[in-house]
Amino acid sequence: MIASAPAIPPRPLKPSYDVIVVGAGSGGAAVTRRLVDAGAEVLLIESGPAGIGIAEIDDPAQWVPLGRGAYDWGYDYAPTPHVNGRTIGIPRGKVLGGSSAINAMMWYRGHPRDYDAWEDAGAKGWSFADCLPYFRRCEDWRDGASEWRGAGGPLRIERAAEMHPVAQALIDGAAELGIPVIDDPNGPDNEGAAPANFNIAGGRRWSAVQGYLLPILDHPRLTVLTESLAVGLTVENGRCAGVRHLVGGAERENRAREQVVLALGAIDTPRLLMLAGIGDPAELGRIGIPTVHALSGVGRNLQDHPLAQACVFRAKRPLGPVTGNSGGSMVNWKSRSDLPQADLHAFPVQGNSAEPAIRARYEISGDVFSFGAGVMRSKSVGHLRLLEARPGGALEIQPNFLAEPEDLEAMVTAVEAVIEMAAARANAHVFAGFAAPDRRLSRKETVAFVRDACSTFFHTCGTCRMGEDEEAVVDSRLAVRGMGGLTVADASVIPIIPSCNTHAPATMIGERAADFILQAA
Ligand SMILES: Cc1cc2nc3c(=O)[nH]c(=O)nc-3n(C[C@H](O)[C@H](O)[C@H](O)COP(=O)(O)OP(=O)(O)OC[C@H]3O[C@@H](n4cnc5c(N)ncnc54)[C@H](O)[C@@H]3O)c2cc1C
Numbered sequence: 001m002i003a004s005a006p007a008i009p010p011r012p013l014k015p016s017y018d019v020i021v022v023g024a025g026s027g028g029a030a031v032t033r034r035l036v037d038a039g040a041e042v043l044l045i046e047s048g049p050a051g052i053g054i055a056e057i058d059d060p061a062q063w064v065p066l067g068r069g070a071y072d073w074g075y076d077y078a079p080t081p082h083v084n085g086r087t088i089g090i091p092r093g094k095v096l097g098g099s100s101a102i103n104a105m106m107w108y109r110g111h112p113r114d115y116d117a118w119e120d121a122g123a124k125g126w127s128f129a130d131c132l133p134y135f136r137r138c139e140d141w142r143d144g145a146s147e148w149r150g151a152g153g154p155l156r157i158e159r160a161a162e163m164h165p166v167a168q169a170l171i172d173g174a175a176e177l178g179i180p181v182i183d184d185p186n187g188p189d190n191e192g193a194a195p196a197n198f199n200i201a202g203g204r205r206w207s208a209v210q211g212y213l214l215p216i217l218d219h220p221r222l223t224v225l226t227e228s229l230a231v232g233l234t235v236e237n238g239r240c241a242g243v244r245h246l247v248g249g250a251e252r253e254n255r256a257r258e259q260v261v262l263a264l265g266a267i268d269t270p271r272l273l274m275l276a277g278i279g280d281p282a283e284l285g286r287i288g289i290p291t292v293h294a295l296s297g298v299g300r301n302l303q304d305h306p307l308a309q310a311c312v313f314r315a316k317r318p319l320g321p322v323t324g325n326s327g328g329s330m331v332n333w334k335s336r337s338d339l340p341q342a343d344l345h346a347f348p349v350q351g352n353s354a355e356p357a358i359r360a361r362y363e364i365s366g367d368v369f370s371f372g373a374g375v376m377r378s379k380s381v382g383h384l385r386l387l388e389a390r391p392g393g394a395l396e397i398q399p400n401f402l403a404e405p406e407d408l409e410a411m412v413t414a415v416e417a418v419i420e421m422a423a424a425r426a427n428a429h430v431f432a433g434f435a436a437p438d439r440r441l442s443r444k445e446t447v448a449f450v451r452d453a454c455s456t457f458f459h460t461c462g463t464c465r466m467g468e469d470e471e472a473v474v475d476s477r478l479a480v481r482g483m484g485g486l487t488v489a490d491a492s493v494i495p496i497i498p499s500c501n502t503h504a505p506a507t508m509i510g511e512r513a514a515d516f517i518l519q520a521a
Contacts, residue, residue: 005053006214011223013247016255017043019517020243021263022230022272024048025098026503027490028263029208030138030510031517033154033216038518041221043254044213045245047229048094052214057101058204060325064353066102067091075267075397077304082402083454086357090304090397090456092265096226097209099265100503103458105205105325107157107197109135109508110376110500111190111341121495122467124476134511135504140211141186141197148187154211155507156201160328163195165319166369167328169430170348171195173421174331185330190499191342193331198324199503208507231391233260233276235292239484259485259517263510266492267384267397270299270463273473274386278480287389293483297471302382303462303497305345306401307374308415309355309455313422314432315367319350326350331421332376332499335413342499343377344414345457346421354436357452362436369430371422373414374457376499379404384463401454411454412446459502464492477516478509489513 021032024046032044051071056062068074068089077088093099112128119127136150142158145151160167174193175181182192199206216222225247232244234253242255262269273279277292279299284291326349332342349370354362382400386393402408419440422431434440437449464473472481474493480486491506498505 006217007052008050008224008226009218013043013223013225013252013254016257017041017223018257019259019261020045020254020256021261022243023098023263023265023268023490024096024213024224025093025263025265025490026100026208026506027510027513028261029097029212030507031261031263031489031513032222033212034511034514035517036216036219036222038514039221040258043223043225045228045230045243046096046224046226048096048226050226051095051097051101052209057095060105060198060200060203060205061322063102063104063325071095071102073267075395077401077456078396078398080398080400080403082400082451084357084451088401088455090460091458092267096213096224097207099458100199100207101205101209103503104327105199106330106501107155107186107199107504108190108500109186109504110498113341114496114498114500118495122469122472123495124468126476131508134508137511138504138507155199156206156211157197158200159195159197160324161203162323164323164328164350165430166348166350167195169369169427170329170331170346170371170421172426173424174333176424176426177417177420179331179333185332190332191334194329196328196330196347200324229391230264230272231275233272233486235276235483240486256485258521259487261487261489261513261517263488263490265490266302266460266463267395269488269490269492270384271386271395273298273464275389275391278483283385287386289389295473295481297465297473299384299463300471301462301465301495302384302397302399302460303378303494304399304401305374305376305378305457305459305497306380306407306411307372307455307457308411308450308453310349310353310370310372310453311415311418311422312352312354312362312364312368312370312436314435315369316430316432318367319369319430322350333417335410341377343375343410344373344417345376346371346373346414346418355453355455358436361452362438364435368435371418373418375407375410375414378407378497380407399456399460402451408447408450411450412443415446415450457501459497461491461494461497461502464488465495466493467495477520478513479516487513487517
């Protein structure tokens with residue numbers, strides 16, 4: 001713990017606030033900051049601890065063990081035969097900053113077509129042209145403002161201070177396969193190999209806490225309540241009037257004069273809605289929850305990117321100490337040349353990052369490096385269901401990874417390509433042979449490898465999808481359909497998973513939610 005770490009000022013709870021935000025992650029921190037700045041009195045309720053000044057959170061190199069640690073909810077994806085019956089861990093941040101406080105700190109917003117597809121799917125006003133100003137508003141990009149990038153915003157974004165040999169090997173290998181080398185993957189197109197963009201500043205993680213919350217932590221209009229689990233919503237006459245939450249083990253209610261904002265993330269926002277009786281009446285009835293407001297889409301449309309974790313290679317020499325987040329570069333490319341945008345993504349790992357099933361099968365000790373590769377335009381869709389009608393009860397979280405044959409095909413292509421990137425002539429000075437897999441595989445063998453290696457990019461989203469149709473949970477202004485006083489501002493509203501990591505989109509959604517609430521006031 002850093003001695004001078006800022007502390008949350010203790011404040012007695014008032015009976016009511018203009019706005020209550022539940023969840024202090026990527027979306028929740030952004031919406032809270034903008035509302036407080038605009039004059040609203042806000043109560044921010046977070047189930048995790050403050051986590052401010054904790055060395056493991058601040059040090060970019062330590063993000064992997066944060067998963068399954070004290071600041072993680074510890075969820076698992078349910079098994080399917082497509083991944084050989086394995087459960088797959090899905091960390092979610094349980095701390096101020098949410099998943100942005102335990103994530104891998106990569107900042108990408110995908111391809112313009114990702115957001116144009118949202119608009120085409122019925123999310124009116126969410127085309128790339130509509131979203132770009134909000135992405136720019138989030139950013140404090142090291143190279144300064146441009147048509148595509150923002151400067152002076154809350155979130156610091158930098159490239160790696162120095163290019164690690166493994167990060168350079170990914171770029172050089174991609175170039176040898178004919179993939180363009182680009183300067184900025186957050187420019188007009190994201191196809192190509194490039195140095196990574198990170199939420200890291202001065203060698204420390206720059207989460208939503210640093211960017212959005214620390215500067216206003218002692219603002220008189222903001223009350224931040226940590227270690228308080230939201231367990232229910234108060235609904236009166238078709239309007240959400242308050243939040244029920246635990247304080248020191250006892251349940252209490254706080255009321256919202258204008259709006260309750262749910263930003264609990266794509267697992268816990270649908271969970272709280274369902275616990276409050278907002279969901280599919282058949283699903284609610286199955287576990288004995290009376291329906292308060294019927295919305296059949298709650299918990300459906302769960303999406304995530306499947307990742308082959310990972311292809312591991314022998315290194316010719318020790319590759320030096322870990323730098324940054326242990327990556328440093330990235331590549332986006334197309335599995336087929338006729339595609340309109342890149343659908344595959346790979347990143348380097350300075351060491352061994354293989355899934356347990358891969359570690360069990362191959363000998364991977366010694367000097368090694370890894371390339372993770374996966375599908376960023378995945379089509380498989382899953383669901384989230386409550387298995388028990390109580391806060392903290394069991395869940396079924398099912399991403400259905402590789403259920404769509406197209407996703408499996410693209411994963412196999414991604415794995416074959418990163419193997420060639422590692423073994424490229426340009427990498428003769430680092431590449432000493434294959435470790436996992438231990439040789440070039442046939443297409444059929446690669447399918448088997450992929451089923452064992454399939455893991456997650458940690459991009460759970462879509463479970464409270466926005467749109468204007470009957471299955472949509474929120475409308476295009478993020479208001480829960482058919483109810484008053486209730487907005488959702490996190491990755492759960494994403495209708496179609498974008499071709500990027502999801503912290504930037506979730507933050508942009510939080511920024512926009514604040515504007516919608518302020519415009520409606
Ligand atoms: C290990 C890991 C690595 C990742 N790497 C990257 C990356 O490099 N780049 C990237 O862009 N994305 C990455 N992601 C994904 C990205 O961080 C998330 O998609 C994004 O942060 C989600 O934002 P959110 O606002 O939807 O939810 P979160 O940030 O998860 O926030 C939800 C908050 O709500 C709180 N909460 C939940 N339930 C309750 C309750 N009942 N009461 C009160 N509070 C509650 C949680 O504790 C949490 O603080 C990663 C995620 C993980 C976990």
